[in-house]
Amino acid sequence: MSLLKIVRFPSPFLRQPTQEVKVIDKQVRTLVEDMMETMCDVNGAGLAAIQVGSLHRIFIIEALAAGGERTESPKVFINPVLEDLSPETDVRDEGCLSFPGVFISVKRSLRLKVSALDLDGKPFSIDAEDFFARAIQHEHDHLINKLLYDHAGPIKRQMIKRKLDKMTDEEAMDLLRQHPES
Numbered sequence: 001m002s003l004l005k006i007v008r009f010p011s012p013f014l015r016q017p018t019q020e021v022k023v024i025d026k027q028v029r030t031l032v033e034d035m036m037e038t039m040c041d042v043n044g045a046g047l048a049a050i051q052v053g054s055l056h057r058i059f060i061i062e063a064l065a066a067g068g069e070r071t072e073s074p075k076v077f078i079n080p081v082l083e084d085l086s087p088e089t090d091v092r093d094e095g096c097l098s099f100p101g102v103f104i105s106v107k108r109s110l111r112l113k114v115s116a117l118d119l120d121g122k123p124f125s126i127d128a129e130d131f132f133a134r135a136i137q138h139e140h141d142h143l144i145n146k147l148l149y150d151h152a153g154p155i156k157r158q159m160i161k162r163k164l165d166k167m168t169d170e171e172a173m174d175l176l177r178q179h180p181e182s
């Protein structure tokens with residue numbers, strides 16, 4: 001396994017169209033293992049493949065955030081589809097591994113259903129709520145090229161740009177290791 005470099009805003013790569021995973025082969029399994037190691041290294045709650053330089057439609061959510069035990073592996077979602085997003089919403093601060101040190105209030109549905117493939121290519125569906133549902137919506141946003149930045153107002157956007165334009169890799173890693181983020 002190896003640690004992958006996390007792509008940071010304003011890299012144009014984060015706006016590249018993502019692609020459906022056609023075959024879950026060794027390359028995809030290695031990518032997912034490396035994503036898990038990379039997310040774990042910075043205590044992230046979730047990570048999408050596009051954030052580590054792959055256009056595959058894949059994201060992972062940390063086990064506790066996904067309603068499991070801390071010792072379990074992160075939950076893997078391949079070619080995920082969201083349905084039944086509840087009209088009930090709430091607003092909370094979100095972070096993102098591609099936006100070190102940035103937190104933005106985002107309105108999200110409280111509940112949803114997600115269908116995806118697991119690492120064995122087996123389809124599954126989950127009803128998620130609260131933080132899990134929020135994390136799924138955040139990671140799914142990455143697959144449709146929607147970013148935390150897009151949820152910010154004009155003044156906050158300027159602040160984010162200024163902060164991230166000149167951020168070094170070292171500063172970014174320090175900030176990420178200080179805060180658990182998604």
Ligand SMILES: [Zn+2]
Pocket residue numbers: 095096097098138139142182
């Ligand atoms: Zn993110």
